[in-house]
Amino acid sequence: MEDQIRQRYSDAILREVKLRYEIPSEAIRLLDGFESFIYEFDKQDRAYVLRISHTLRRSINLIQGEVDWINFLSAGGASVARAVPSIQGHLVEVVEDGSGGQFLATAFDKAPGGPPGKDSLDANLFFQHGRQMGRMHAITRLYHPLNEASRRPDWNDPEMMFAERWLGPKDQTTLDRYWILREYLEKLTVEEAGYGLIHQDAHYGNFFVDTAGRITLFDFDDCCYSWFMNDIAIVLFYAVLGQVDGPVFTREFMSHFLRGYQQENNLDQKWFKEIPYFLKLREIDLYAVIHRSFDVENLEDPWVAYYMRGRKQRIEEDIPFIDFDFEELSGF
Numbered sequence: 001m002e003d004q005i006r007q008r009y010s011d012a013i014l015r016e017v018k019l020r021y022e023i024p025s026e027a028i029r030l031l032d033g034f035e036s037f038i039y040e041f042d043k044q045d046r047a048y049v050l051r052i053s054h055t056l057r058r059s060i061n062l063i064q065g066e067v068d069w070i071n072f073l074s075a076g077g078a079s080v081a082r083a084v085p086s087i088q089g090h091l092v093e094v095v096e097d098g099s100g101g102q103f104l105a106t107a108f109d110k111a112p113g114g115p116p117g118k119d120s121l122d123a124n125l126f127f128q129h130g131r132q133m134g135r136m137h138a139i140t141r142l143y144h145p146l147n148e149a150s151r152r153p154d155w156n157d158p159e160m161m162f163a164e165r166w167l168g169p170k171d172q173t174t175l176d177r178y179w180i181l182r183e184y185l186e187k188l189t190v191e192e193a194g195y196g197l198i199h200q201d202a203h204y205g206n207f208f209v210d211t212a213g214r215i216t217l218f219d220f221d222d223c224c225y226s227w228f229m230n231d232i233a234i235v236l237f238y239a240v241l242g243q244v245d246g247p248v249f250t251r252e253f254m255s256h257f258l259r260g261y262q263q264e265n266n267l268d269q270k271w272f273k274e275i276p277y278f279l280k281l282r283e284i285d286l287y288a289v290i291h292r293s294f295d296v297e298n299l300e301d302p303w304v305a306y307y308m309r310g311r312k313q314r315i316e317e318d319i320p321f322i323d324f325d326f327e328e329l330s331g332f
Contacts, residue, residue: 002292005054008097009037017052017105020086020093034293035221040110047110048084049218055102058221060092063104065150067091069143069197070108070220076139079132081108081218111218113210121204123256124213130260132215133202133235137228138265140196152197155226156186162288171291173316178284185277188227194268198231200224203238229271232261233278240322241307247324254329269330279321287311 014037018028021043028041028050036053053063067083068091074082084107086093093105116125145151153159163178189195199206199220206219235257236250243249261267290296290304299305314321 002056005056008054008099008101009103013052013095013097013103016095017050017093017103020088020105021050021107022087023050049081049108049110050105051108052103052105053221054097055104058104060094060102060104061149062152063092063106065145065152066220066223067106068146068150069140069152069223072143073136073139076142078136078139079214079216080136080220081111081216083108108218111208111216113208113214113216116204116209120209125209126253126256127260128213128215129207129235130257131263132217133231134261134264136199136217137196137231140198141192143197153224155224155230156182157224160224162285162292166288166292171312174284174287174312177315177318181277181280181284185281188274194229194271195227196225197223198226198228200226200231200234202231202235227271227274227278228265228267229274230278230281232257233275234282236275237279237282237321246322250322250324251328258329272326272329275326276320276322283311283321284315287315
């Protein structure tokens with residue numbers, strides 16, 4: 001989270017938001033939040049999640065576009081955590097921060113179940129994950145934004161250019177790699193069957209699994225227009241991190257994930273060869289975001305430290321994120 005957002009936040013902001021949603025003080029609990037302030041609360045025997053973000057990060061229109069899309073997906077049969085209205089019927093509540101900006105509050109149904117544990121990371125979970133992603137992509141092909149102002153950005157919108165915003169002269173080689181990659185991706189075909197509004201962060205931390213094995217996706221804060229295969233590549237990116245043998249895991253994971261995906265949505269096999277480029281884009285983006293949010297010279301977070309170990313060299317030397325022939329996957 002950006003420091004200036006954290007500095008503007010106060011108990012008074014939270015009290016006002018609780019009034020807007022009629023949340024009892026004793027019924028709200030702070031959760032971990034990387035980009036926003038996240039809470040869980042109970043109301044009338046139901047559980048909800050409250051997100052408080054800021055206009056320094058997302059405009060009111062963009063958040064309205066996000067929640068409209070989420071509820072469109074839900075209405076179409078996707079398993080996602082719906083946005084719910086305030087007592088005034090607003091899906092986005094605006095609270096002035098006293099410094100010329102606004103905090104933006106949104107509430108969602110809490111997804112049933114809980115985060116997938118290590119014991120549940122099996123063929124069935126990979127299959128169900130793929131199936132939900134396929135259903136989401138099939139539904140989003142029918143989606144049209146409320147208006148142009150609320151249209152979510154494309155993947156290469158200036159707002160999404162993390163490398164440019166957060167990397168400095170010490171990472172010039174990485175920036176050069178980024179620009180070469182961006183120029184390549186911008187030449188790819190943009191077509192309705194393979195490009196649309198995507199989640200862009202649908203990893204294990206952004207869905208819950210209930211006792212029946214049903215997955216419910218949430219945290220659509222980063223949604224943007226991009227290729228559906230980019231959405232899939234990002235899922236693989238996080239799934240493979242920490243695996244002892246990346247290529248072996250990739251073959252196993254994707255075989256089940258793609259079986260589920262193809263039950264819900266058809267994707268041209270020509271996109272498989274682009275996966276290495278989408279993986280590299282996420283690798284660089286995450287590297288840049290870590291530079292924004294952490295002291296990279298003194299990393300205390302174990303996962304972040306693990307990710308950054310040798311990462312600069314791997315990016316500068318253009319080493320594939322996964323050494324794998326992704327065109328093999330066209331047979332699944």
